[in-house]
Amino acid sequence: MKVNSNVLDRQYQKYQKEYNDSVLRTLKNGYYVLGPEVEAFEREFAEYIGVKHCVGLASGLDALWIGLKILGIGSGDEVLVQSNAYIATVMAITMVGAKPVFVEPDEYYNMDVERIEAAITNDTKAIIITHLYGQPTSQMDRVQKICKEHNLYLVEDCAQSHGSEYDGKKTGTFGDIGCFSFYPSKNLGCFGDGGAIATNNAEIAKRVKVFRNYGSEKRYYNKVIGTNSRLDEMQAALLRIKLRHLDELQAERDNLVNKYLTKIKNPLIKLPQVADKCVSVWHLFVVRCEKRDKLVEYLGQNNIQALIHYPIPPHLQEAYQDLGYKSGDFPIAEKYAKTVLSLPLYIGMTDDEIDYVIEKINEFKG
Numbered sequence: 001m002k003v004n005s006n007v008l009d010r011q012y013q014k015y016q017k018e019y020n021d022s023v024l025r026t027l028k029n030g031y032y033v034l035g036p037e038v039e040a041f042e043r044e045f046a047e048y049i050g051v052k053h054c055v056g057l058a059s060g061l062d063a064l065w066i067g068l069k070i071l072g073i074g075s076g077d078e079v080l081v082q083s084n085a086y087i088a089t090v091m092a093i094t095m096v097g098a099k100p101v102f103v104e105p106d107e108y109y110n111m112d113v114e115r116i117e118a119a120i121t122n123d124t125k126a127i128i129i130t131h132l133y134g135q136p137t138s139q140m141d142r143v144q145k146i147c148k149e150h151n152l153y154l155v156e157d158c159a160q161s162h163g164s165e166y167d168g169k170k171t172g173t174f175g176d177i178g179c180f181s182f183y184p185s186k187n188l189g190c191f192g193d194g195g196a197i198a199t200n201n202a203e204i205a206k207r208v209k210v211f212r213n214y215g216s217e218k219r220y221y222n223k224v225i226g227t228n229s230r231l232d233e234m235q236a237a238l239l240r241i242k243l244r245h246l247d248e249l250q251a252e253r254d255n256l257v258n259k260y261l262t263k264i265k266n267p268l269i270k271l272p273q274v275a276d277k278c279v280s281v282w283h284l285f286v287v288r289c290e291k292r293d294k295l296v297e298y299l300g301q302n303n304i305q306a307l308i309h310y311p312i313p314p315h316l317q318e319a320y321q322d323l324g325y326k327s328g329d330f331p332i333a334e335k336y337a338k339t340v341l342s343l344p345l346y347i348g349m350t351d352d353e354i355d356y357v358i359e360k361i362n363e364f365k366g
């Protein structure tokens with residue numbers, strides 16, 4: 001038996017006919033960029049999340065940096081971000097010329113809400129909360145309160161959390177903006193690149209729409225210096241199909257996760273926990289193991305591919321050496337980077353495959 005980590009073709013096969021039909025319909029329509037499919041998807045996704053507006057963009061990274069730009073964040077400003085963030089979140093901050101200020105994560109791998117206030121300075125303008133691995137950040141109500149008290153914008157990075165909930169509300173509805181990615185391996189993934197900004201603020205939505213299209217509202221009249229970041233019609237048409245099936249896909253994912261949670265029994269493996277009032281969408285199933293590197297090697301010998309999200313925290317990346325951090329500056333993020341491991345989890349994973357992974361994990365002796 002061989003088990004890989006990201007098996008995406010089975011997800012396509014599940015609704016193959018519907019996907020094929022939607023692509024053909026789009027090809028025949030004659031609209032390929034910013035047409036009826038994008039408009040329909042924006043409406044349907046906003047409704048699914050529970051926000052008033054959604055604007056389709058070319059990627060999750062674009063959603064983050066364009067969002068920051070529209071909020072007026074730039075040079076001289078500080079933005080709080082968790083120290084175990086995915087690199088895109090940090091790059092969005094530095095792309096607009098602002099400075100990332102790292103806050104250590106809690107035991108659920110999200111920003112530790114208890115540590116936020118100590119990191120706020122006079123230059124802090126925003127907090128980016130990533131709902132990492134599909135698990136919503138706990139105490140979003142407190143995060144909102146802190147932002148209000150300190151006059152900060154709240155940006156949610158929902159690239160891994162389509163549909164996850166805190167206290168009955170979906171992620172992406174708590175902040176000034178919610179940033180989504182539709183990269184193929186995400187829970188709501190398209191078949192190429194895509195992203196979106198969700199917001200309840202009509203003015204923000206309008207400005208993002210203008211910005212994504214060269215800063216023009218009326219063709220060839222440019223109001224602001226914008227960019228080209230548009231979700232294309234084909235991807236929007238495909239996303240509309242997947243969105244219709246997202247709850248079904250989630251149920252399948254939850255089933256697999258329940259197997260992992262109830263059947264993995266090995267004292268060397270620390271299973272993920274779900275915080276109070278949180279519903280995770282399990283973008284990744286991340287365990288921790290002190291002998292992680294040995295475990296990866298052992299699984300590899302048994303033809304099981306397990307990936308590390310992520311092996312190097314942003315403050316230790318070569319790209320960010322100018323920030324001047326060193327090993328030991330963010331010990332929790334560094335510990336996670338050395339011990340986390342994502343077990344295979346994908347739509348279409350068979351009982352035999354997951355049972356095999358569980359069996360091998362349980363046999364691991366360190």
Ligand SMILES: *Cc1c(COP(=O)(O)O)cnc(C)c1O
Binds near residue numbers: 060
């Ligand atoms: C995937 C991802 C992004 C970036 O999305 P792209 O569509 O790849 O640009 C940003 N943040 C997080 C947490 C992600 O997982």
